[in-house]
Amino acid sequence: MSNEDIYLCIIGLCIVSYIPRVAPFLLLGKRQMPHAFELWLKYVPTSVFGALIFCSIFQTDSGVDFSFSNISMLAAIPVLAVAAKTHSLPYSIIVGLAAYWGLQQVM
Amino acid sequence: MKYINAKVLKSIWPVCFGYIPLGLACGVLAEKVGVDPIAIGVMSILVFAGSGQFIALAMIGAGCPIPPIVFTIFIVNLRHIFYATILNSYIKEKSTIFKALFAQEIVDETSAVNMTNFEQKDVEWSAEEAITSAYLAHLSWIIATIAGCVLGSVANIDTALVSYALIAMFIGLWSFHFWHKKLILAGIAAGFLALLLAPFLSNMLNVVVATLVVSVLAAMIGGELDE
Structure with a gap:
């Protein structure tokens, strides 16, 4: 991607990132969102992350890989355990990097 | 400051x-x-x-x-x-x-x-x-x-x-969303759907489609999230 395209992309990202951040401030107090819409929104983040995580850990260059030689999949196990217990982003990252590095050494 | x-x-x-x-x-x-x-x-x-x-x-x-x-x-x-x-x-x-x-x-x-x-x-x-x-x-x-x-x-x-x-x-x-079983299940469902869609939709579009399909279905089937 050219430098010009990168800045164009950044402007686009800025706009679409800002909309969900600012919209409630502008809309709320004046108008109530339809309940069905709010309910749908509750399920969006978990779906995005589920999809992103599965694609990140099971998808390899040669297709979907559920085998025990898949380091990304194996390293996700301790991360999932720590994340479920602590809900901490820094801990998840540290455990993930340590687990991935450790598996790289032994496999 | x-x-x-x-x-x-x-x-x-x-x-x-x-x-x-x-x-x-x-x-x-x-x-x-x-x-x-x-x-x-x-x-x-x-x-x-x-x-x-x-x-x-x-x-x-x-x-x-x-x-x-x-x-x-x-x-x-x-x-x-x-x-x-x-x-x-x-x-x-x-x-x-x-x-x-x-x-x-x-x-x-x-x-x-x-x-x-x-x-x-x-x-x-x-x-x-x-x-x-x-x-x-x-x-x-x-x-x-x-x-x-x-x-x-x-x-x-x-x-x-x-x-x-x-x-x-x-x-x-x-x-952050593990506080409700329905949210965990929706995430897993979206994960599997994204993998199934991967051969047909590139550039993360599989993630987008899986998210839209699963979140809409989950809201319709799963419904309210009680504490």
């Missing part, structure tokens, strides 16, 4: 600290995909979204066109709508300009700190202290990403290992 007090620092330092490795990793990824330190600095100022920036950079690196990148990051950052909705009730009386500036500082971590402090009855937490805390976290993120991008061009960094910080972060962010 006058709002940088002990209470603010005590609340926000873990976030600032956590952003250092994360920002370094993000900066290194930026360097790998051909985004220079100035551009990543601008991106960190204007976009300020940890996972969003990682994904955008990965997509840039994969040679993805701009529209799917922008749409994906829109979906990824949709969750900020919840934080803004909650935080609005605490800063309702503030000016539109203040709200417009405050909105830009909404990310998972700053919102978590601010919502917790606003909720606590025994802690006096002003809107100014809230935005100051967020600014400190944002500053840490900007500096760390630029530093990572600069260091990435001189140091030899293991891309596979560094990229795993992103996956670990996704798992950490996903775990």
Whole structure:
């Protein structure tokens, strides 16, 4: 991607990132969102992350890989355990990097 | 500046600290995909979204066109709508300009700190202290990403290992939704659907479609989320 395209992309990202951040401030107090819409929104983040995580850990260059030689999949196990217990982003990252590095050494 | 007090620092330092490795990793990824330190600095100022920036950079690196990148990051950052909705009730009386500036500082971590402090009855937490805390976290993120991008061009960094910080972060962010079984099931369902769609939809469009299909179905079938 050219430098010009990168800045164009950044402007686009800025706009679409800002909309969900600012919209409630502008809309709320004046108008109530339809309940069905709010309910749908509750399920969006978990779906995005589920999809992103599965694609990140099971998808390899040669297709979907559920085998025990898949380091990304194996390293996700301790991360999932720590994340479920602590809900901490820094801990998840540290455990993930340590687990991935450790598996790289032994496999 | 006058709002940088002990209470603010005590609340926000873990976030600032956590952003250092994360920002370094993000900066290194930026360097790998051909985004220079100035551009990543601008991106960190204007976009300020940890996972969003990682994904955008990965997509840039994969040679993805701009529209799917922008749409994906829109979906990824949709969750900020919840934080803004909650935080609005605490800063309702503030000016539109203040709200417009405050909105830009909404990310998972700053919102978590601010919502917790606003909720606590025994802690006096002003809107100014809230935005100051967020600014400190944002500053840490900007500096760390630029530093990572600069260091990435001189140091030899293991891309596979560094990229795993992103996956670990996704798992950490996903775990924020583990308070309800229905949310966990929806995430797993979206994960499997995304894998099934992968051969037909490239450039993360499988993630977008899986998200839309599963979240709509989950809201219809799963319905309300009782505590």
